Amino acid sequence: MADPKTPRTTVTRQRDRGRYDRDTINAIVDEALICHVGFSVNGQPYVIPTTHARVGDHLYIHGSVGSRMLKNMKQGIPVCVTITLLDGLVLARSAFHHSMNYRSAVILGVAQEVTGEDEKRSAFNALVNHVVPGRSADVRAADAQELKATSVLRLIIEEASAKVRRGPPIDAEEDYALTCWAGVLPLQLMAGHPIDDPRLEFGTPVPSAVATYRRQRPPSDID
Numbered sequence: 416m417a418d419p420k421t422p423r424t425t426v427t428r429q430r431d432r433g434r435y436d437r438d439t440i441n442a443i444v445d446e447a448l449i450c451h452v453g454f455s456v457n458g459q460p461y462v463i464p465t466t467h468a469r470v471g472d473h474l475y476i477h478g479s480v481g482s483r484m485l486k487n488m489k490q491g492i493p494v495c496v497t498i499t500l501l502d503g504l505v506l507a508r509s510a511f512h513h514s515m516n517y518r519s520a521v522i523l524g525v526a527q528e529v530t531g532e533d534e535k536r537s538a539f540n541a542l543v544n545h546v547v548p549g550r551s552a553d554v555r556a557a558d559a560q561e562l563k564a565t566s567v568l569r570l571i572i573e574e575a576s577a578k579v580r581r582g583p584p585i586d587a588e589e590d591y592a593l594t595c596w597a598g599v600l601p602l603q604l605m606a607g608h609p610i611d612d613p614r615l616e617f618g619t620p621v622p623s624a625v626a627t628y629r630r631q632r633p634p635s636d637i638d
Contacts, residue, residue: 424574440572444498463484516582
């Protein structure tokens with residue numbers, strides 16, 4: 416694939432935080448559970464949160480056939496997909512230098528509708544497995560009517576960039592003499608204890624993929 420860095424995706428503010436390698440971009444896309452899709456219809460901009468999944472160089476998005484977002488995306492309008500992972504609160508000695516440690520990605524392009532049944536089913540599986548790995552093998556697959564009621568679109572990840580901030584506060588030199596606490600408060604997305612569906616058959620065990628579920632990074636990656 417071509418270099419995802421283009422004039423439109425080049426970071427212009429805090430350029431040192433820009434990342435353009437595919438490994439970094441893919442890792443952010445894969446870890447996140449939600450993306451935001453920006454598009455414009457008749458001059459009115461919209462930004463819609465939705466789930467996603469990456470397969471190779473393609474990002475898959477799905478939803479109801481009645482979705483305004485998907486109906487317009489099918490028409491070949493330009494879209495901007497953004498993803499953000501919050502890793503920590505950066506608490507400086509001055510209000511001005513407070514910040515956050517984060518990893519974000521921006522993907523620009525035009526989506527295409529998936530019409531083939533095999534690819535559509537594969538995309539369904541990828542979307543389910545993106546939430547909980549291996550989940551699609553444990554549940555009933557979508558039937559013909561459910562497939563018909565759902566739109567699936569793919570967006571090739573060929574024009575993109577990432578932006579990453581890590582590390583402690585960066586204060587003005589004279590502020591380092593101040594006595595207030597400064598540092599990083601790490602944040603992680605952590606799973607709680609699984610809660611059975613009230614209509615679940617008694618004694619049904621919690622799958623190991625759910626019981627041991629975690630979506631967090633090593634502390635060394637988020638300080």
